[in-house]
Amino acid sequence: MELGLNGKRFLVTGGTRGIGRAVVEGLLAEGAAVAFCARTADAVETAQSDLASAGTALGTPVDVADTAAVAAWVAGAAEALGGIDGLVANVSALAIPNNPDNWRSSFDVDLMGTVGLVEAALPHLLASGAGSIVTISSVSGREIDFAAGPYGTVKAAIIHYTQGLAGQLAGRGVRANTVSPGNTYFPGGVWSSIEENDPELFATALGLNPTGRMATPQEVANAVVFLSSSAASFITGTNLLVDGALTRGVQF
Numbered sequence: 001m002e003l004g005l006n007g008k009r010f011l012v013t014g015g016t017r018g019i020g021r022a023v024v025e026g027l028l029a030e031g032a033a034v035a036f037c038a039r040t041a042d043a044v045e046t047a048q049s050d051l052a053s054a055g056t057a058l059g060t061p062v063d064v065a066d067t068a069a070v071a072a073w074v075a076g077a078a079e080a081l082g083g084i085d086g087l088v089a090n091v092s093a094l095a096i097p098n099n100p101d102n103w104r105s106s107f108d109v110d111l112m113g114t115v116g117l118v119e120a121a122l123p124h125l126l127a128s129g130a131g132s133i134v135t136i137s138s139v140s141g142r143e144i145d146f147a148a149g150p151y152g153t154v155k156a157a158i159i160h161y162t163q164g165l166a167g168q169l170a171g172r173g174v175r176a177n178t179v180s181p182g183n184t185y186f187p188g189g190v191w192s193s194i195e196e197n198d199p200e201l202f203a204t205a206l207g208l209n210p211t212g213r214m215a216t217p218q219e220v221a222n223a224v225v226f227l228s229s230s231a232a233s234f235i236t237g238t239n240l241l242v243d244g245a246l247t248r249g250v251q252f
Contacts, residue, residue: 004230006031009081011074011121013064013113014091016043018186019136022221023088028055030225035077037062038091056081064091064113065105074120084124086132086228089114089158094190098149106150111157118165122174131174132228135162139182139243142251146201155180159239166237175236177227182243185214211244 010027014020015036024036024047033056038044041061048059058080062073078084093109095102114135125131140147141155158178165176183205185191191214195202206214223242226232241247 001231003030003226005225005228008032008085009083010034010228011077011084011087011117012036013062013087013089013117014038015059016040016047018189019181019184019217019220019224020088020090021047022217023090023224024051024057025054026218026221026225027228028057030229031055032085033081034058035060035073035081037064037073039063064117065108067112067116070113070116071120074117074124078121078124083128084121085128085130086125086134087117087121088134088136088224088228089117090136092136092138092151094151096147096149096151102150106154110151110154111161114158115161125174126172129173130230130233131169133162133165133169133174133176134224134227135159135176135178136224137162137178137180137239139180139241139247141180142239142241143247143249146205163237163239170236175227175232177232177236178239179220179223179227180239180241180243181215181220182209182241182246183214184217184220186217209244209246213244215242215244 010032012024015024016038024034027034035058037060044059044061051057060073062069091113093105095105135158137158138155140152141159162176162178220242
């Protein structure tokens with residue numbers, strides 16, 4: 001299947017590791033140019049070096065909770081790439097325990113980081129004529145699980161926000177979709193840490209998935225890349241679960 005991504009220009013937040021890194025790699029493999037960001041300068045520098053031979057990948061240290069910094073990054077990326085055709089809002093504070101600090105960081109990073117990115121990029125997406133927005137939520141935004149509280153509540157809000165965008169922008173040439181991953185395992189990630197520090201929780205989570213395993217970042221990224229492409233040109237306003245049948249409820 002031809003995805004039609006060759007020569008397209010994308011923004012990806014949280015692009016140095018895990019799902020974000022796999023999304024950057026997937027877009028580059030399809031011939032897109034990518035500007036990515038992450039909060040840690042050293043991680044951005046390492047990723048930039050690793051990706052140098054894969055295509056045009058421009059890395060910048062950015063804290064997505066800083067709305068002004070996000071707007072400046074988007075403007076610089078649009079100038080460097082000659083425009084923006086799509087974005088992937090991937091950053092999360094991963095603030096799960098129910099306390100005031102986690103509510104605030106979830107709101108500032110997960111939700112407002114997404115809103116700030118979309119608002120800064122929207123004029124460029126409209127100019128593209130075929131713009132794409134993909135936000136990353138979670139199965140925890142759809143079901144009540146161990147991450148109910150700040151994380152799950154804000155992830156649910158991201159789905160609602162994105163579907164609202166889809167309705168508002170459908171007649172203006174911009175699509176908006178959400179990908180909701182199930183538990184995703186990669187070295188150095190949250191589930192790798194839980195496996196080491198809370199093996200009982202890890203075993204419980206693993207046992208809930210009928211596949212007997214967790215997703216890989218690449219499996220989630222495949223869905224993101226497809227929804228970002230012209231092959232998905234009539235798909236907007238959807239929330240795509242990538243969870244190996246982890247969730248049990250029927251999604252209408």
